[in-house]
Amino acid sequence: MAHNKGSNRNGSGKPVPNNKTAYNRTTQGKKNAGKGTVGKSAGGKGTGRGTAKSGLIFVISLILIGALVITLAIVFLKDSGSSSLKDLPNYTEIKGDYTAEGLKYEKQPHLGEPSAKVKVIEFADFKCPACKKWEETYMPQLQKDFIDTGKIELFFTNFAFIDRDSIMAASAGEAVAAQSNEKFWEFKSKLYAHQGDETKIWATPEFLLDFVKKNINGIDYDRFASDLKSHAYMLPVKEDFKTAGYYGVNGTPQFMVNGELLPSSSYEELAAAIEAQLAEVGGQ
Known part of the structure; x- marks a missing residue:
């Protein structure tokens, strides 16, 4: 012990x-020494916790600000889109009776001799860049080879499918054609020359009213303006669209020769189809 x-x-x-x-x-x-030096402030509270909390608040603030900016941008773009589409109806908003079956030559603008045995229909959209190119590149040749020689009669049918202002441009063409068949073809050529960006809404009522006033003489402008604003020719545009779809049109430009839809817009193919029909019907 x-x-x-x-x-x-x-x-x-x-x-x-x-x-x-x-x-x-x-x-x-x-x-304790380690905690006192690193983990404690002079007052005894954790500066690490305070710093982390401040950083978290800063990050949350940035997220909230970003969300607000995105929301405002979406609202702005939505309003802008709505504004550009004002007064531009879609096909579901165009009411009235029509029939999609039957090639309605008598309702379409036409060019050439009515006695011509070969009937050619051009299906097109005024907003279509390929239609503009075809108009500028091949239309003069078609006119020279087949229209001026009396071999074919050419008809124009709307296939307004690109956007809602395609329908508006088509209705403007119908309004011009209702006054003058000859002036329609001038309208067609000049509107392609003034064609806007395919991806943007440009064929608005304001644009079309100004365009016709400055470029198409020889029609009753006040009547045209009234017809455009009242949507007087929207139903014929819808009928054209449905008829074209009924016969298999799925793009523009596309051509039909004596009721036969061609698979492409090649001028060589169109010319060959015309010549084949002329030989079959005994045309010149």
Whole structure:
């Protein structure tokens, strides 16, 4: 027993420090020292937590601001689109009776001799860049080779499918044709020359009114303006579209020769089809 008691005292009789307790104190002190230096502010609160909290608030603020900007952009674009489409009806909004069956030559603008035994129909959209190119590149040749020579009679049928202003441009053409068949062909050629970007809404009522006033003389402009604004010729445009679809038209420009739809818009193919029909019907 004496040996055990003596083992806890030094020579002066004072207790020897307990190593286990000292080690624990030192370790705890080191831990606290680390926390005091890094994890505590002068006031005893955690600066790390404060910094993290501030960063989180900043990130959330950025997200909210970004969401607000995106929302405003969507609203702006929606309003802009709605504004550009104002007064431009789609086909479901055009009401009235019509029939899609039957090639209605008598209703279409025509060019050439009515006595010609070969009837050619051009299906086109005034917004179509390929139609514009065909008009400028091949129409003069078709006129020279087959129309002026009395071999064919050419008819124009709307296939307004690109956008809602395609329908508006087509109705403007119908309004001009209702006054003058000859002036329609002038309208057709000049409108292609003034064609806008296919991806944008450009054939608006305002554009068409201004275009006709400046470029098409010899018609009653006030009547044209009234017909355009009242959508007087929207139903014939819809009938054209449905009729073309009924006979298999699926793009523009496309041509039909004596009731046979050609698979492409190649001038060589069109000329060959015309010549074949002329030979069959005994034309010149």
